[in-house]
Amino acid sequence: MARLIAAHALLTDGWAERVAIDIAPDGNIGEVTVGAAADEGEYLPGHVIPGMVDLHGHAFQRAMAGLAQDRPAGAADFWSWRQRMHALAARITPEDLWAIAAALYVDLLKGGYTTVVEFHYLHRPPEGGSYEDPAVMCLALHEAASETGIALTLAPTWYARAGMAEEEPTPAQRRFLLDLDGYGDILGRVERLFRDDRDRRIAAAAHSLRAVAPEQLPAFLAEIDRRDPQAPLHIHLAEQPREVEQCLAVHGARPLELLADRVPLGPRWCLVHATHLSEGERKLLASSGAVAGLCPTTEADLGDGLFPFAEYWREEGAWGIGSDANLVTAAAEELRLLEYGQRLRRIRRLIATRPEQPHCGAALYRAALAGGARAAGRPVGRIAPGFRADLLHLDGRHPLLAGRSGDAVLDSFVFASGAGPMIRDVMVGGLWRVREGLHADELRTRRELARVVDRLLE
Numbered sequence: 001m002a003r004l005i006a007a008h009a010l011l012t013d014g015w016a017e018r019v020a021i022d023i024a025p026d027g028n029i030g031e032v033t034v035g036a037a038a039d040e041g042e043y044l045p046g047h048v049i050p051g052m053v054d055l056h057g058h059a060f061q062r063a064m065a066g067l068a069q070d071r072p073a074g075a076a077d078f079w080s081w082r083q084r085m086h087a088l089a090a091r092i093t094p095e096d097l098w099a100i101a102a103a104l105y106v107d108l109l110k111g112g113y114t115t116v117v118e119f120h121y122l123h124r125p126p127e128g129g130s131y132e133d134p135a136v137m138c139l140a141l142h143e144a145a146s147e148t149g150i151a152l153t154l155a156p157t158w159y160a161r162a163g164m165a166e167e168e169p170t171p172a173q174r175r176f177l178l179d180l181d182g183y184g185d186i187l188g189r190v191e192r193l194f195r196d197d198r199d200r201r202i203a204a205a206a207h208s209l210r211a212v213a214p215e216q217l218p219a220f221l222a223e224i225d226r227r228d229p230q231a232p233l234h235i236h237l238a239e240q241p242r243e244v245e246q247c248l249a250v251h252g253a254r255p256l257e258l259l260a261d262r263v264p265l266g267p268r269w270c271l272v273h274a275t276h277l278s279e280g281e282r283k284l285l286a287s288s289g290a291v292a293g294l295c296p297t298t299e300a301d302l303g304d305g306l307f308p309f310a311e312y313w314r315e316e317g318a319w320g321i322g323s324d325a326n327l328v329t330a331a332a333e334e335l336r337l338l339e340y341g342q343r344l345r346r347i348r349r350l351i352a353t354r355p356e357q358p359h360c361g362a363a364l365y366r367a368a369l370a371g372g373a374r375a376a377g378r379p380v381g382r383i384a385p386g387f388r389a390d391l392l393h394l395d396g397r398h399p400l401l402a403g404r405s406g407d408a409v410l411d412s413f414v415f416a417s418g419a420g421p422m423i424r425d426v427m428v429g430g431l432w433r434v435r436e437g438l439h440a441d442e443l444r445t446r447r448e449l450a451r452v453v454d455r456l457l458e
């Protein structure tokens with residue numbers, strides 16, 4: 001049993017001083033005791049908080065971060081971005097995916113994420129057909145996570161058709177497409193791979209109502225429930241106005257209405273990019289307990305629109321944050337952009353606060369922890385017995401954290417930046433992965449990434 005002594009720690013019922021955190025050999029938190037002596041364990045002089053969950057990401061898209069910022073010949077919209085993303089997806093091998101993901105996961109860890117949820121639909125070889133091991137791309141993500149130490153919730157994603165209008169699949173989409181049996185094979189293989197690993201969890205995803213027809217959802221759910229009736233369920237929902245219009249034209253209902261009509265919407269669900277909601281849909285989502293998967297940087301980058309967060313916050317809906325296309329890998333930046341979008345929209349300050357939670361940064365961080373843990377299906381997000389020892393140690397000597405205490409520390413962590421990294425150390429499952437702001441593999445994984453990107457852009 002290892003023991004940390006945190007000078008300050010964010011516990012379930014608030015901040016405490018001189019907190020002894022016992023960590024069992026399996027990486028779970030054991031006893032948590034307030035008022036310990038500094039010499040009773042490894043002393044951490046700063047502020048210890050739970051690590052954040054990145055509830056939605058596509059690792060391979062890190063290879064094109066920053067690349068689609070030049071004007072294409074036609075419209076510069078989501079759909080032209082998607083063409084470029086698909087062109088990249090069409091070339092990536094399992095080895096490429098491993099290298100891209102490993103470098104990404106180092107950056108995510110340094111950015112304060114201790115769990116990543118991979119919404120993973122790149123299943124087949126570029127040349128068509130099947131890999132000998134149908135889960136070889138899943139294996140690449142698993143190995144990248146094992147090497148770098150981030151905890152992984154893998155959501156193998158079912159992509160059953162090219163689009164709502166029954167169009168022909170593009171060459172890139174042929175890599176994504178599976179029938180339900182093929183999808184089940186991948187789940188079975190991942191189950192064996194993840195068995196007895198406490199830092200792995202399987203979730204399930206239907207790519208979108210574009211890629212999975214509403215009438216296919218019951219069979220999809222039956223397949224998942226047969227394997228794990230608690231598995232978190234993810235879907236891309238209503239990212240673009242065009243997909244809402246198409247959904248209305250084809251199905252006579254908006255995406256969330258349609259989904260809620262076909263599946264029991266509840267806390268198992270994470271609806272990613274639930275951007276374009278009617279008032280009724282928003283209230284339905286908030287009262288359902290499902291998690292809104294918000295990806296502020298990607299949604300801004302792609303010109304998706306703003307999720308009605310101010311209203312949703314008042315309705316106490318569950319939500320968390322995702323790095324999605326991985327342009328940005330810092331949890332604090334996503335939370336800041338989420339809040340700032342609403343301040344600009346509403347022409348007022350401090351949206352994510354309540355009378356009992358006056359500190360905006362702290363309120364954002366706590367809420368995103370709770371929603372993220374639910375979407376990842378992992379016992380994380382709290383410093384309490386039985387939860388994973390997934391922790392961030394913020395640098396108490398950082399000039400922009402000096403002189404702060406309690407929730408004001410989280411306000412500065414979320415809203416202030418520069419003057420060096422605030423995250424000093426990162427622990428996942430009881431093991432230190434980042435120390436003094438550095439990850440042991442960062443130089444090597446960056447070199448590998450550069451090599452792969454060079455080749456992909458040739």
Ligand SMILES: [Zn+2]
Binds near residue numbers: 056057236
């Ligand atoms: Zn996505």
